[in-house]
Amino acid sequence: MFKRVKVKKGDTVKVISGGNRGKEGTVLAVDRKTDRVVIEGVNIITKHVKPSPTNPQGGVTTVEAGIHISNVMVVDGAGNATRVGRRKGDDGKLVRFSKKTNEELK
Numbered sequence: 001m002f003k004r005v006k007v008k009k010g011d012t013v014k015v016i017s018g019g020n021r022g023k024e025g026t027v028l029a030v031d032r033k034t035d036r037v038v039i040e041g042v043n044i045i046t047k048h049v050k051p052s053p054t055n056p057q058g059g060v061t062t063v064e065a066g067i068h069i070s071n072v073m074v075v076d077g078a079g080n081a082t083r084v085g086r087r088k089g090d091d092g093k094l095v096r097f098s099k100k101t102n103e104e105l106k
Contacts, residue, residue: 005069006096007069007084009030011074011105012025013039013072013073015072016073023042026039038065039067039072045065047060082099083098085099
């Protein structure tokens with residue numbers, strides 16, 4: 001079974017540890033099996049690509065690699081890195097909220 005994660009695709013997150021500490025970006029993908037997230041513009045690696053029909057030249061490209069989900073925090077509307085909680089919203093559905101400002105997250 002998959003774990004419940006508090007980071008979703010499209011969230012703005014801040015890296016809180018590691019070589020990319022302090023960088024912010026938008027989450028492009030969440031892998032719940034390995035607890036990793038891919039963040040736009042963060043943890044860039046170079047990858048050697050073999051020539052193929054779609055890329056006849058091949059060569060070296062740069063792509064974003066995954067970061068463990070424990071090394072990122074969601075950024076709320078005020079621009080603060082915050083922990084995320086869940087509670088029932090006005091319509092009775094669960095919504096995520098910032099534990100720092102107590103405001104709902106999108």
